[in-house]
Amino acid sequence: MAQIIKTHKPLATQPIKSGQPLGAILASLGIDRCIPLIHGAQGCSAFAKIFFIQHFSEPIPLQSTAMDPITTVMGSDENIIQALAHLCEKSNPRLVVLLSSGLSEAQGTDMNRALKEFRRQYPKFERNEIVTVNTPDFYGSLENGYSALVESLISQLVPEQKIRSIRKKRINLLLSHMLTPGDIELIRQYAEAFGLQPILVPDLSRSMDGHLVKQDYLSVSQGGTDVNMLRQLGQSSLTLVVGPSMQRAGQLLSSRSGVESVYFPHLMTLAEMDRFIQTLQQVSDRQVPEWIDRQRGQVTDTMIDTHTWVNDTRVAIGAEADLLVAWLAFAESVGMQPVSVVAPVNQPCLAALSVDKVLIGDLEDLQQQAEERGCDLLLANSHGAVMAEQLKLPLMRIGFPIFDRFGDFRRVRQGYAGIRDNLFEIANYQQQACHGRPVYHSPLKQPFAQAPLGAEEAFA
Numbered sequence: 001m002a003q004i005i006k007t008h009k010p011l012a013t014q015p016i017k018s019g020q021p022l023g024a025i026l027a028s029l030g031i032d033r034c035i036p037l038i039h040g041a042q043g044c045s046a047f048a049k050i051f052f053i054q055h056f057s058e059p060i061p062l063q064s065t066a067m068d069p070i071t072t073v074m075g076s077d078e079n080i081i082q083a084l085a086h087l088c089e090k091s092n093p094r095l096v097v098l099l100s101s102g103l104s105e106a107q108g109t110d111m112n113r114a115l116k117e118f119r120r121q122y123p124k125f126e127r128n129e130i131v132t133v134n135t136p137d138f139y140g141s142l143e144n145g146y147s148a149l150v151e152s153l154i155s156q157l158v159p160e161q162k163i164r165s166i167r168k169k170r171i172n173l174l175l176s177h178m179l180t181p182g183d184i185e186l187i188r189q190y191a192e193a194f195g196l197q198p199i200l201v202p203d204l205s206r207s208m209d210g211h212l213v214k215q216d217y218l219s220v221s222q223g224g225t226d227v228n229m230l231r232q233l234g235q236s237s238l239t240l241v242v243g244p245s246m247q248r249a250g251q252l253l254s255s256r257s258g259v260e261s262v263y264f265p266h267l268m269t270l271a272e273m274d275r276f277i278q279t280l281q282q283v284s285d286r287q288v289p290e291w292i293d294r295q296r297g298q299v300t301d302t303m304i305d306t307h308t309w310v311n312d313t314r315v316a317i318g319a320e321a322d323l324l325v326a327w328l329a330f331a332e333s334v335g336m337q338p339v340s341v342v343a344p345v346n347q348p349c350l351a352a353l354s355v356d357k358v359l360i361g362d363l364e365d366l367q368q369q370a371e372e373r374g375c376d377l378l379l380a381n382s383h384g385a386v387m388a389e390q391l392k393l394p395l396m397r398i399g400f401p402i403f404d405r406f407g408d409f410r411r412v413r414q415g416y417a418g419i420r421d422n423l424f425e426i427a428n429y430q431q432q433a434c435h436g437r438p439v440y441h442s443p444l445k446q447p448f449a450q451a452p453l454g455a456e457e458a459f460a
Contacts, residue, residue: 002353004346007361014363014383016318017344018400020135022048023145024099025062026177026400030202031153032224033094037083038064039076039111040101054403056208061220063087065104072107080114081121088125091219094227095129097149102137129227131156141345142400143320146177147245150201151252157230160256170197170236171283172259174250176243177400178266178322181209182412187242187267190277190415193292194284199229199236209410234259238283240276242267243322244349265349266326267414268422269333270299295416302420303334306427313430316340316370318363318380319399321347326414327379327398328353334423340369363387377429394429 021038025048028036038045045064052060065079080098087096098111111132119126133152135145171191175184184205191198206223213222233239234257241250241263250261267273273296281288313336317327321343331338332354342359343350350358359365363380367387370378378388381399388395402408412418 002341002351002355002358004350005357005359006346007359007365009361009365012362012364014367014387015344016320016342016362016366016380016383018051018142019102019137020140020142020145020148021099021101021137022051022400023142023147023177024097024133024135024149025052025145026142026204027146027149027202028095028097029060029208029221030200030204030206030224031095031097031221031230032207032226033218034097034221034224035061035063035087035091035093035095035219036097036099037087038062038099038101039080039104039109040064040067041103042066044101044103051401055401055409056210057406057409058208058210061091061218067103067107072103076104076107076109077114077117080109080111081118084115084118084130085122085125088122088128093128093220095131098130098132099135099145099149100133101135105134105136105138129157141320143177143245143322143347144345147249150174150246150249153201153230154233154249154253154256157227158233158253158256159231161234161258164234164257166237167197167235168237169195169284170199172233172236172239172253173198173200174239174241174243174246174253174261175200175202176246176322178243178320178326179204180410180413181205182410183267183414183418185209186412186415186417190292191280193289194280194286196280196284199225199233201225201230201233210407233257238262238279240264240279244325245322245347266322266329268326268330268419270296270419271333272329273416273419292416295420299416299420299423302423306423307335309427309430310423311335312337313426314339314374314376316342316366316373316375316378318342318366318378318384320344321349323399324353324358325349328355330419330422336426339373339375340366342366342369367391376433377426394433396425396429 025036028034042064045062049060049062065083067076071079131152133149181204188198203225207221236259239250239259239261241261244265254261262279264272315336315338338355341355342361342365346360363384378393378395379398382402382404384395397408
């Protein structure tokens, strides 16, 4: 059990935390023909849009209700109604995600009441689905907003049913924010290799994987989980939940539809990956495909090749709770030593981590502990680049946002392929760092003129 320690600083100078609205926006980008609508000031959406454009290097569909000082005081229901009517008229989205901000939460806006009034005034937009979710900035972090939207999608779109038809080859995958588009694409390939039909929620690999589309620019997300498939989550034979923050969503889906769920905290160790593949094998009643077995063999070979460099590597990690769970399990499985663990906010899963202490703080706290305790490698988002430069340590970029490396937003970190590539990357960091250290040379291998005193007599 880890001891949770909260920092006593009055403010965060180098925050790791991203607000709940960013998490809800990230999840909504994984739904097909969706547009997130922030109920707040224009600056709320502008700030978020910059983060996502930097991270994905793609145009981001995002709008706001443009609250101003007058509507903040007098009421902003009309802002919601007009914004929804405009989006449905001009963009024709399949789904609008209406999320709150710190401003609207402080005001006390009832978004469901405004939504009912919108439905009464504009019945012609009844085919446009609208999901509401509360995401205050002043509570939680990106992880909470992401999971809150997935739970809202299930509670507001998936019908409750006591008697259901089951499609034996169809499975649900509820995926945490810690999974990159590359991770999600690999997970789909694993499922489809067994002849299964996976519904991935949300599916960023089809919308935010960095691809050019043939049609002209649309003001909604292009690709992702289809809304009709979301409604059919209750017809699947099994739900696979990946990530601690997705556990409640899996339980909610099970209570509404009766679909059994299997939980995986991550897919970053051989033990969890083997259990994941065995689950797919049991559901499909098929043998493990040769290419998957070969990938596993590549991981074990990589462990042999890199263990002298990876083993005993001292790492400092600053990230959201789901990422901490995954990376600490990976570190323990390959013999790395976590010397500092920092999370932006306290989450239920942190207490179960296999470290002595978890500090609730920011990157400044991470830097201080890494300097005091000695560290070989830093794991954080791109905001840790300055810290890494000051400490003269390599930075392995994980989480959100990553804005100073092309392609890292979709790098494969999980699955057999992710484990293999992580080991290579860490070993290369350690090998590169070693080249800058003094190298020991035996006196016996030096030229005779440089041999130590007395060597001539020894070899006489």
